[in-house]
Amino acid sequence: MRFGKVSVDELENLHLSLPKDHPDTSRFLAKQTKSTPKIYAGCAKWGRKEWVGTLYPDGTKDKDFLDNYVNHFNAIELNSTFYGTRKVVAEGWAKKAVEGFKFCPKFFRTISHYKRLKDAEEVTEAFLYIMNSFGPNLGPSFLQLPDNFTPKKIKELEEFLNWLPNDVQVAVELRHTDWFTDETVADELFHMMTEANKSMVITDTAGRRDCVHQRLTGNFAFIRFNGYDLHPSDYSRLDQWVERVALWVEQGLEQVYFFAHQDNETYTPATCDYFIKGINKRLGLNVKAPQFIT
Secondary structure, three states: OOOOOOHHHHOOOOOOOOOOHHHHHHHHHHHHOOOOOOEEEEEEOOHHHHHHHHOOOOOOHHHHHHHHOOOOOEEEHHHHHHHHOOOHHHHHHHHOOOOEEEEEEEHHHHHHHOHHHHHHHHHHHHHHHHHHHHHEEEEEEEEEEEOOOOOHHHHHHHHHHHHOOOOOEEEEEEOOOHHHHHHHHHHHHHHHHHHHHOOEEEEOOOHHHOOOOOOOOOOEEEEEEEOOOOEEEEEEHHHHHHHHHHHHHHOOOOOEEEEEEEOOOOHHHHHHHHHHHHHHHHHOOOOOOOOEEE
16 A cells, blocks of 8 residues: 555654544543444455465465465455455355355445446445445445546535435545545534444554544544564554554444554564554454464
8 A cells, every 4th residue: 555655764754643533532442332343453455475384384385375365364354356256256255264254345436436336336235236245244345436536526525425325334444635634524524424424544653643533523533554574663663553452342342443554564463463463462362363384
């Protein structure tokens, strides 16, 4: 994930502490009924040759990557669906899932980037139909809108979210700075998202701290963490996320989805592992963690 990427030299001079929660987050969580928390953590891809020999057994073929992935993680940020996929393919993936595993598919780019939510009902119905192949293994679907999707399009976003079936969990990632830096716009956006019971993605990337908005609007948090190949700052940032997620869970948040990204995908499983072990220790949980060979 290149969004918000800075050089390592620039990284040294940035303040990367998590901001305080927006007051609306405490008000939102106060209305939640406390239940057993469900924490999901994973990567954006399962097909990484770099993991053969360290995470996957030596000699593992591409066709067997998912079979192995589901034994190490309990969720996947399924970015490949952005480019489209067929129902028979999704059904094949679903057959490989273990109990409790969650696929979090990305909306087709035809919906988000080509049609930009306008007149997108037919293709969205096709997307939902295909993703229903995951059955109980379907997690939130991830709607990433282009960088130039501005607040002028808030009505299109509201109409699209309200058109979606109520039982469809959706996390929305917005990238244009005006969504976050204009207080009036932000208030309108987050109020609308709360009313729609949809979650705003929290994108933790070093060069765009405005996207670390810390403002919850749905009954789950969806966090995309962009690291620097296990730079020391990765660990300090992950430690902060363990504490913040624990705080939210203690206040009543039901579900958390935490997905790691690294430029060098070799390091993504280790990033997840560090977060998972931290949250397990902090909350006394037993979230599935990767089992490394070496």
